Amino acid sequence: MSILNLALKSLNNRKTTALLTIFSIAVSVALLLGVERLRVEARNSFTSTVSGTDLVVGARSSPLNLLLYSVFHMGNATNNVTWQTYQELADNDAVAWTIPIALGDSHRGYRVIGTSGDMFTHYRYGDDQTLSFKSGEPFSDLFDVVLGSEVAATLGYDLGQKIVLSHGLESAALQQHDDKPFQVAGILEPTGTPMDRALMISLEGIEALHIDWVNGAAPRPMLAVSAEKVRQMSLEPSSITAYFVGLKSRIAAFRYQRAVNDYAPEALTAILPGVALGELWQLVGSAEKALQVISVMVLVACLVGMLTTILTSLNERRREMSILRSVGARPWHIFALMITESMIYGVAGTALGFAILYGLLFAIQPVLQTSLGLHIAVALPGTFELVLALVIIGCATVLGAIPAWRAYRNSLSDGLTVRL
Amino acid sequence: MPVIDLSNVIFGWGSAKPVLDIPELVVRRGEKVFIRGPSGSGKTTLLGLLGGVLTPSAGHVRVLGTELNSLTAVQRDHFRARHVGFIFQMFNLIPYLSVLDNVTLPLSFASDRLLAVQHSGRSPQEEARRLLGHLGLTDPTLLERPVTGLSIGQQQRVASARALIGSPELVIADEPTSALDFDTRSAFIQLLFSECEAAGSTLLFVSHDRSLESLFDRCLSLQDINRAVGEVH
Numbered sequence: 064m065s066i067l068n069l070a071l072k073s074l075n076n077r078k079t080t081a082l083l084t085i086f087s088i089a090v091s092v093a094l095l096l097g098v099e100r101l102r103v104e105a106r107n108s109f110t111s112t113v114s115g116t117d118l119v120v121g122a123r124s125s126p127l128n129l130l131l132y133s134v135f136h137m138g139n140a141t142n143n144v145t146w147q148t149y150q151e152l153a154d155n156d157a158v159a160w161t162i163p164i165a166l167g168d169s170h171r172g173y174r175v176i177g178t179s180g181d182m183f184t185h186y187r188y189g190d191d192q193t194l195s196f197k198s199g200e201p202f203s204d205l206f207d208v209v210l211g212s213e214v215a216a217t218l219g220y221d222l223g224q225k226i227v228l229s230h231g232l233e234s235a236a237l238q239q240h241d242d243k244p245f246q247v248a249g250i251l252e253p254t255g256t257p258m259d260r261a262l263m264i265s266l267e268g269i270e271a272l273h274i275d276w277v278n279g280a281a282p283r284p285m286l287a288v289s290a291e292k293v294r295q296m297s298l299e300p301s302s303i304t305a306y307f308v309g310l311k312s313r314i315a316a317f318r319y320q321r322a323v324n325d326y327a328p329e330a331l332t333a334i335l336p337g338v339a340l341g342e343l344w345q346l347v348g349s350a351e352k353a354l355q356v357i358s359v360m361v362l363v364a365c366l367v368g369m370l371t372t373i374l375t376s377l378n379e380r381r382r383e384m385s386i387l388r389s390v391g392a393r394p395w396h397i398f399a400l401m402i403t404e405s406m407i408y409g410v411a412g413t414a415l416g417f418a419i420l421y422g423l424l425f426a427i428q429p430v431l432q433t434s435l436g437l438h439i440a441v442a443l444p445g446t447f448e449l450v451l452a453l454v455i456i457g458c459a460t461v462l463g464a465i466p467a468w469r470a471y472r473n474s475l476s477d478g479l480t481v482r483l
Numbered sequence: 484m485p486v487i488d489l490s491n492v493i494f495g496w497g498s499a500k501p502v503l504d505i506p507e508l509v510v511r512r513g514e515k516v517f518i519r520g521p522s523g524s525g526k527t528t529l530l531g532l533l534g535g536v537l538t539p540s541a542g543h544v545r546v547l548g549t550e551l552n553s554l555t556a557v558q559r560d561h562f563r564a565r566h567v568g569f570i571f572q573m574f575n576l577i578p579y580l581s582v583l584d585n586v587t588l589p590l591s592f593a594s595d596r597l598l599a600v601q602h603s604g605r606s607p608q609e610e611a612r613r614l615l616g617h618l619g620l621t622d623p624t625l626l627e628r629p630v631t632g633l634s635i636g637q638q639q640r641v642a643s644a645r646a647l648i649g650s651p652e653l654v655i656a657d658e659p660t661s662a663l664d665f666d667t668r669s670a671f672i673q674l675l676f677s678e679c680e681a682a683g684s685t686l687l688f689v690s691h692d693r694s695l696e697s698l699f700d701r702c703l704s705l706q707d708i709n710r711a712v713g714e715v716h
Contacts, residue, residue, distance in 0.1 A: 072580060386577055
């Protein structure tokens with residue numbers, strides 16, 4: 064009978080504690096792996112909030128501020144970009160496409176983005192995905208609105224619904240654009256980006272809402288322009304908030320960035336969103352470190368628990384050890400038996416942990432995808448996971464050397480007979 | 484060549500008064516020797532010396548002509564595994580192994596004894612069944628059962644089969660019958676004798692029970708041969 068066989072039968076004899084120990088290790092392994100997987104996916108998802116865009120251009124401000132209001136719709140723009148400037152810079156030879164955005168209105172706490180149809184053809188997020196429609200289609204009429212998935216789901220809107228936009232960004236906005244209601248033309252699929260929380264209308268729509276406003280104040284009734292009348296008017300916007308740029312070749316990015324930053328008629332800032340997103344993640348990503356530390360701590364606690372379990376079992380197994388000695392086992396056999404036991408705990412715990420993780424991933428993946436738009440790939444274990452597994456098994460084995468050493472010493476001093 | 488040859492053996496824990504002081508103890512091949520010793524007479528120490536887990540402070544312990552003192556601890560372990568089978572008082576089976584696994588256990592630690600079994604043309608399991616059969620344990624369902632389900636008498640017979648498997652030259656029994664009643668006791672000793680004879684093993688039987696003395700070739704009192712406790716009665 065081999066040592067491994069003996070260790071397995073011995074563990075089988077202490078099934079309940081052995082299984083509990085293995086299970087606790089498995090849970091902590093699954094936790095550690097799961098946190099790591101989520102961390103990587105969350106970072107990927109975050110840093111690819113805008114993936115196909117080479118540059119974002121807005122009024123001069125800090126790169127982070129520009130990123131926050133243009134991509135995450137947080138905070139306010141310091142200034143606008145005039146329509147003329149936008150036209151001029153968008154005409155640059157290096158530019159393949161642009162997406163203008165105009166911010167400033169909201170609907171029940173959700174931001175309204177004035178944009179062009181290019182949003183639905185050129186905007187990319189995640190792994191080069193375009194915005195796709197759950198139902199309906201891009202806006203075509205002046206008073207059409209496209210809803211992000213969360214907006215539609217939370218407010219319970221459906222196609223054809225009439226909604227009223229508010230002026231300003233406060234959720235309890237005082238002034239309503241209730242003279243010009245919009246109709247829901249399309250609802251987007253979840254993306255896991257801030258687009259889920261946005262409403263999109265055409266730039267002309269934004270212009271139409273504000274055509275009769277003077278200095279940011281609602282028109283007096285006699286000066287108001289009705290929704291019917293506004294359709295006959297010229298609705299070329301005078302300014303936008305920012306625009307996204309796709310270049311024909313990425314190599315031109317720095318050149319175009321300099322051209323924008325040095326643009327004399329207007330003070331502008333161009334950022335490379337990937338770089339700015341990376342900087343932002345440094346700020347918000349410290350939570351991931353805390354999570355990682357916690358899951359490592361849980362694993363350490365479980366391994367110490369295993370150590371306790373084995374050490375506690377030593378005393379009641381002293382007789383067993385001396386019987387083994389009397390039938391010819393050498394002290395190192397005892398040592399090997401004990402350390403094999405720890406290795407079994409380590410290997411079984413890690414394997415079960417992987418099984419739990421993958422089971423959970425398979426179960427949760429569709430839910431995360433539809434509710435949060437967070438796509439978690441169920442891939443084969445990578446280098447990190449394999450190294451981690453080896454480290455855990457190694458730690459269990461090294462820790463197992465402590466009770467193994469004690470058993471070894473006991474078996475030397477106890478000799479062949481123990482009277483307990 | 485005697486199987487056991489002790490001369491001027493002294494053993495003590497540290498610098499205290501020795502617990503064992505045996506000028507001479509010789510057991511010849513094939514003998515069945517009864518050593519009577521109440522607790523405190525140095526019985527456990529003597530077994531430790533013969534098993535090679537203890538080494539004397541002075542004197543010589545020779546088993547099968549080998550000077551145990553001259554061997555390293557690892558060599559003594561090998562020697563014990565090869566040449567000595569032990570039967571203890573109680574609870575000397577591994578609780579989580581089946582009867583058959585318990586009996587064949589020594590073979591995984593002593594390749595010589597495994598070879599001896601294979602030379603007889605039997606597998607370890609067959610040999611274990613044969614020995615158990617001779618000791619009166621034939622019920623096949625019993626053999627697969629965990630040993631904790633056996634009676635004390637059955638457990639002692641399993642322990643005997645384990646001590647005898649692979650025909651070790653020396654079988655040392657330490658109070659194997661103290662938990663048995665008299666009839667079972669005699670029957671057990673008769674079985675042990677015949678199996679030792681069949682295997683060609685020498686038997687050293689240690690007990691405090693004088694009623695068994697008459698069954699043996701030779702009886703010794705540990706108090707007589709151990710000068711360290713000779714005065715204490």
